[in-house]
Amino acid sequence: MEFDYDLFVIGGGSGGVRAARLTAQDGHKVALAEESRMGGTCVIRGCVPKKLMVYASEYPEAIHLAQRYGWGAETGGFDWERFRTHLNTELERLENAYQTNVEKAGVEIFKQRARIADPHTVELADGTTKTAKHILVAVGGHPNRPDMRNAELGLVSDDLFHLGALPKKMLIVGAGYIGCEFAGIFNGLGVDVSMFIRKAQILRGFDDEARGHIADCMQARGVTLHTGCAPTAIEKRDGGIWVKGSNGHEEVFDSLLWAVGRSPNTKGLGLEEVGVKLNRRGAIEVDDYFQTAVPSIYALGDVIGRVELTPVAIREAIAFNRTVFKGEKTKMDYDLIPxxxxxxxxxxxxxxxxxxxxxxxxxxxxxxxxxxxxxxxxxxxxxxxxxxxxxxxxxxxxxxxxxxxxxxxxxxxxxxxxxxxxxxxxxxxxxxxxxxxxxxxxxxxxxxxxxx
Structure with a gap:
C-alpha cells in the first residue's frame, strides 16, 4: 500500500518536533500537525517562560546583595506589562525558530488539530485525511483543575504568562514543583503568596531533607505554607476569591492558582477506537520502543507519562527514530536522569x-x-x-x-x-x-x- 507519508506526527512540542526533523533529514516524507503553537508546553507555556519569570523575580534579592556590597542600587517598581510584552516577543521568536527548523528539514506542517481515524489514517480538523506508514502521538499534557464547585475561578499554569496585571495576594493550591516554583516567582515579584498543601510537606517524591530545607527557606522569604490543608469551598466574595481550607483557615485572595498535577492530552484523539490502550491516568501504553498496541502507532513524551521532562522527550524521539527508521533497536535509558x-x-x-x-x-x-x-x-x-x-x-x-x-x-x-x-x-x-x-x-x- 502506498501512503501519503512515511511518518505523521501529531504534536509540535519538543519530542514531536525532534522525531519529525530527524526522520525528514533521513530523506523520509514527514508531516506534523499542531493545533496550538509550535514548541509545545516547554517553549510556549512551561519551562522557558517560567525560567524567564524566575530570572525576573530574583532581581530584588540581587539588588539587596548589591546594596550590602556598597552599591547605591534601588529596586523601584516592577513593570509587569513591560516584562510580559518582552516575554511574548521572545516566545514568538522561539516559536518561529521551531517552525523554520522543522520546515527546513522538509517536514510539512498542518496548523490544526488531528485525530486518528484508523491505524494508518489521520483526520485533520478541516475534514481532510492523510495516510501514513507510521503515526507518532506526541501531544503532551495539560494542567488539571479539581472537580469542585467554582473551580473555574482559579487559574492554571498556562494562564500565568498572560495575566493582565500582577495580583496583590495569591493562593497556590498544590505543592509539587510547579506550585513551589510559581510561589517563589510571585513572592519575588512582590505578591503576597500563600499555599494550601494537602500533605505535611512540599515537593512530594523529592529527597525529604532537601524539600524540608526548601520549605524553611520559602517561609523565611515570606511564603505562607498551610500544610495538611485542602480547599473545601470557593466563592467570589469581597472583590476577590474567598477560599476555605480543610484546616478551618479562610481568606480572600486576588488570585487562585491550581497546581494540582497534569494529565495526558489523550481525549478526542480516536486512540481507543483504533485499539490503542491507555492506562488509568489516561496515558498511552507503549513498549520499550514506544510502540502502542497498534503496530503502526507510536507515542512518546509526556503523553506516555513516564518521565515528564523535555530532555527526556527529546531522547525518546531519538530512540524512536533509530528504532523505526534506522533499523537500530534503541531503548530509552531512564537511569540517573538529572x-x-x-x-x-x-x-x-x-x-x-x-x-x-x-x-x-x-x-x-x-x-x-x-x-x-x-x-x-x-x-x-x-x-x-x-x-x-x-x-x-x-x-x-x-x-x-x-x-x-x-x-x-x-x-x-x-x-x-x-x-x-x-x-x-x-x-x-x-x-x-x-x-x-x-x-x-x-x-x-x-x-x-x-x-x-
Missing amino acids: SATFTQPEMGSVGLTEEQAEAQEPTLVYAAAFRPMQSAFAGVEERVLFKLLVSKETDKVLGAHIVGPSAAEMIQFVAVALKMGATKADFDRTCAVHPAMAEEMVTLKDPVRVLA
Missing part, C-alpha cells in the same frame, strides 16, 4: 533520594548546610545544602542533591560523574575549586548518618 527544580532556592537532583537509598541498601549519608561566601558577607542567613548518598558496600554514589544558587548548573556535571559510575573515593581524590560552593561536593569527609 532534574532541576527552579524553586527559590533552586534544587538539583540526580539518582536516589535518601529514602529510596535506605530502602535499597545500607547507605552512608554525607551532607553539609552552610552560608555561601557571597550571601554570608551580605548578612543573609539562608544556607545551601549539599548531599551525597553512598553505597556502604560498593562506595558508589547513589544520589546527589544540591539546594542553593546555581544548583541546576552544578547537578548537570555531577550527573555525568554518576552516569560513569563514580564512587565516593573518586569525589574525594578530585581537587577542589576554591573559593566556590561546589567544592563542598569533593570535601564531604565524614558521613552524618549511616542507614542500615
Whole structure:
C-alpha cells in the first residue's frame, strides 16, 4: 500500500518536533500537525517562560546583595506589562525558530488539530485525511483543575504568562514543583503568596531533607505554607476569591492558582477506537520502543507519562527514530536522569533520594548546610545544602542533591560523574575549586548518618 507519508506526527512540542526533523533529514516524507503553537508546553507555556519569570523575580534579592556590597542600587517598581510584552516577543521568536527548523528539514506542517481515524489514517480538523506508514502521538499534557464547585475561578499554569496585571495576594493550591516554583516567582515579584498543601510537606517524591530545607527557606522569604490543608469551598466574595481550607483557615485572595498535577492530552484523539490502550491516568501504553498496541502507532513524551521532562522527550524521539527508521533497536535509558527544580532556592537532583537509598541498601549519608561566601558577607542567613548518598558496600554514589544558587548548573556535571559510575573515593581524590560552593561536593569527609 502506498501512503501519503512515511511518518505523521501529531504534536509540535519538543519530542514531536525532534522525531519529525530527524526522520525528514533521513530523506523520509514527514508531516506534523499542531493545533496550538509550535514548541509545545516547554517553549510556549512551561519551562522557558517560567525560567524567564524566575530570572525576573530574583532581581530584588540581587539588588539587596548589591546594596550590602556598597552599591547605591534601588529596586523601584516592577513593570509587569513591560516584562510580559518582552516575554511574548521572545516566545514568538522561539516559536518561529521551531517552525523554520522543522520546515527546513522538509517536514510539512498542518496548523490544526488531528485525530486518528484508523491505524494508518489521520483526520485533520478541516475534514481532510492523510495516510501514513507510521503515526507518532506526541501531544503532551495539560494542567488539571479539581472537580469542585467554582473551580473555574482559579487559574492554571498556562494562564500565568498572560495575566493582565500582577495580583496583590495569591493562593497556590498544590505543592509539587510547579506550585513551589510559581510561589517563589510571585513572592519575588512582590505578591503576597500563600499555599494550601494537602500533605505535611512540599515537593512530594523529592529527597525529604532537601524539600524540608526548601520549605524553611520559602517561609523565611515570606511564603505562607498551610500544610495538611485542602480547599473545601470557593466563592467570589469581597472583590476577590474567598477560599476555605480543610484546616478551618479562610481568606480572600486576588488570585487562585491550581497546581494540582497534569494529565495526558489523550481525549478526542480516536486512540481507543483504533485499539490503542491507555492506562488509568489516561496515558498511552507503549513498549520499550514506544510502540502502542497498534503496530503502526507510536507515542512518546509526556503523553506516555513516564518521565515528564523535555530532555527526556527529546531522547525518546531519538530512540524512536533509530528504532523505526534506522533499523537500530534503541531503548530509552531512564537511569540517573538529572532534574532541576527552579524553586527559590533552586534544587538539583540526580539518582536516589535518601529514602529510596535506605530502602535499597545500607547507605552512608554525607551532607553539609552552610552560608555561601557571597550571601554570608551580605548578612543573609539562608544556607545551601549539599548531599551525597553512598553505597556502604560498593562506595558508589547513589544520589546527589544540591539546594542553593546555581544548583541546576552544578547537578548537570555531577550527573555525568554518576552516569560513569563514580564512587565516593573518586569525589574525594578530585581537587577542589576554591573559593566556590561546589567544592563542598569533593570535601564531604565524614558521613552524618549511616542507614542500615
